[in-house]
Every structure is written in structure tokens, then in C-alpha cells.
Amino acid sequence: MAIYIALLHYPVYDRQERVTATALTTLDIHDVARLARTYGLKGFYVVTPLQSQQTLARRLIDHWVTGRGAAYNPTRMEALSLVRIADDLEAVVTGLEQEVGRKPKTVATTARRYAGSRSFGEIKKLLSKRGDAPYLILLGTGWGLTREAAEGADYLLEPIGGKEYNHLSVRTAAAIILDRLLGGVAR
Amino acid sequence: MAIYIALLHYPVYDRQERVTATALTTLDIHDVARLARTYGLKGFYVVTPLQSQQTLARRLIDHWVTGRGAAYNPTRMEALSLVRIADDLEAVVTGLEQEVGRKPKTVATTARRYAGSRSFGEIKKLLSKRGDAPYLILLGTGWGLTREAAEGADYLLEPIGGKEYNHLSVRTAAAIILDRLLGGVAR
Numbered sequence: 001m002a003i004y005i006a007l008l009h010y011p012v013y014d015r016q017e018r019v020t021a022t023a024l025t026t027l028d029i030h031d032v033a034r035l036a037r038t039y040g041l042k043g044f045y046v047v048t049p050l051q052s053q054q055t056l057a058r059r060l061i062d063h064w065v066t067g068r069g070a071a072y073n074p075t076r077m078e079a080l081s082l083v084r085i086a087d088d089l090e091a092v093v094t095g096l097e098q099e100v101g102r103k104p105k106t107v108a109t110t111a112r113r114y115a116g117s118r119s120f121g122e123i124k125k126l127l128s129k130r131g132d133a134p135y136l137i138l139l140g141t142g143w144g145l146t147r148e149a150a151e152g153a154d155y156l157l158e159p160i161g162g163k164e165y166n167h168l169s170v171r172t173a174a175a176i177i178l179d180r181l182l183g184g185v186a187r
Numbered sequence: 188m189a190i191y192i193a194l195l196h197y198p199v200y201d202r203q204e205r206v207t208a209t210a211l212t213t214l215d216i217h218d219v220a221r222l223a224r225t226y227g228l229k230g231f232y233v234v235t236p237l238q239s240q241q242t243l244a245r246r247l248i249d250h251w252v253t254g255r256g257a258a259y260n261p262t263r264m265e266a267l268s269l270v271r272i273a274d275d276l277e278a279v280v281t282g283l284e285q286e287v288g289r290k291p292k293t294v295a296t297t298a299r300r301y302a303g304s305r306s307f308g309e310i311k312k313l314l315s316k317r318g319d320a321p322y323l324i325l326l327g328t329g330w331g332l333t334r335e336a337a338e339g340a341d342y343l344l345e346p347i348g349g350k351e352y353n354h355l356s357v358r359t360a361a362a363i364i365l366d367r368l369l370g371g372v373a374r
Contacts, residue, residue, distance in 0.1 A: 027214055034356060037354075076354075078352065165224045165262070168225060171356075172358055174359070175355070
């Protein structure tokens, strides 16, 4: 079964819990692309409504996939080949549905505790079933996906759960989430 | 038992497998400090022989721990309070021995497969024993710790083990390693 990941720069909270569109962090694109390749994902969507940020993302990807970076670092090319750019989550879902023939099930991740979240074990089990709908894992930048975005997903994953401290970067959170959900699966 | 982590900028390989000292990546310091705080580590050593890089690290830490960053983002202060700067691994080991009263056992991590490496399960068991020597987990920047540095450690941890692709950033590798070794431990 096909698993995809999306890094959402909107709609997410800023530090005052206002809904915002964050700027791109280029290292996030590298890190999540390398994770996506490591854990056998089929694609990694960088989602932002800001055209200037899309241009930046595309320049970065082109450099590593078809530009001078490809020869300089072929393993980076391999990872960044997985990156796709989209305006919003809706476009990702619609595009994937057209491509794969089935609507993807979304799995939101968040550091906050919301009612109805599923354990890592439950989601791992879901993802390991073959022949199921494609899955799309959602990561939020900034201070995290908005409540509406999190609760609007088909599944909501429990927080990683630092008991006293719960402030990881989205890069390192993505690493832990993918390893917990897919690390044991031979891919 | 006390666990520490060290991010070594020397001695590591560059892309041509020459031994080098890498430059600091400031995001690594933030990310690993936040991981260290999340997983209850007692300290995080940024190790570099380059004085200019030590100055940069110290400025970053001061900003977040005692400067304007402390009020702006207290959770960042909490994480970066764990950071210490050292010239080399020997200084870390000697300093810890003086502080804790026992020589730390070192655990090297690497993406390469070397003979004699221990599984995540074995090292997790070691770390979970109370009353043991302090442990010091070693991370390499660049293209990884040199063979001598890896084999010179008390323990060598097996690679994370992407089967087809084994090129994670040190930040995301640190996240996966700490979660596998300490994620289940209530701290």
C-alpha cells in the first residue's frame, strides 16, 4: 500500500495561536525527503499557498534533481525526486485520488492532545494492511496544524508524548513518527 | 542513571572520506537540544576544535539562555540550557568523570556497518539499568564518525538500517536513535 507525507505551511498556528502561513525551511525539505526515501514513501508534498515559497521550493528541488546538485550528491537527488509542491491539502487529496484511483485517507499528527486520537500501534496496524486506500500523513509547521485541520483528518495520531517537554522540531518529530509507524516494516 | 549526548564535528569523514572538522549547523544544536530535553538527557556536548565555531555556538546559546531569546521562547531556553561546548571527546569524558565521579561509557552511532556493533535492544537494556556508569552517546556530523572514533567507543550501536537508502541527516538520526533507546522509558 502506498504511503505519502505532506508538510503543511498552512493552516498552522503561530506562537500566539493565530492561524498563519509559515515560510519554508529548506532543511525541512531535505530532511523529510530523506526520511520519505528511507521509509519507502511514494511521495512528499510541500504544501504552501504562497507562490514565492513555491518558487523557492522548486528552485531547491531543481538544483538537486536535475541541476548541478544531482551529480554532486546522487543520494540527495534520489530523496528530493519524491518532492511535489501543492497549494493546499485539498489539491493534494484530489491529485492523489486522480493518480492512484482512490481517495487517500489522511492521518494528522500533532503535539497537542485532542479527543479521539489513535495510538501509534493502531495507526501502524492500519498502514500495514495491504490493498487499502493510500494513506497521507500530515505534518504541521510553525506551532502545529490548526485544530480544524487536525480534527478534519480521517485519523488523528496521538502526540509523540514527551511527558514534561513537548517541543520538538517538525523534522525530528517526522523522524520519530515515521520510525514508529514504519520502522519495523520491511520495505 | 545519567545519559549525555555529544555531537562531534571532529573527527568525522567528509564526502571523499577524508578526516575533517565540519562547520556548525545551528539547527542541529536546536534540534538535538530539544531532543535531549524531551528524552531526559543530562547534557548535550557540542564538540569542535575550531575556536570560531565555539564562539558561534556560545553566542547562540547565550542568546536563548540568558539573552533576549529566553523571554521570547522559554521552552527553547530550557532545551539550550543543556548545551555544553568542548574541544574534543577526551575533554568531554574527563570533564564528565570529574563531575559525576565515574568515567562515562561511550556509545558510538554510525550509519556504516562495523563488526561488533550492538543492537538497539542491547543498548536500550544497558541504558535502562540504574546505578550504572553514566553513558555518553556519540553522534558524528558530516559523513559520520571516523572508523577509529566509532571503534574506539565502549559500545558501537548498529545503524538505523534503511535497507535501500541510508542517508539521514544527523538531526533526524538522533531523533530516531533516542526514541528507540529511550522512548519507552518513563522519565
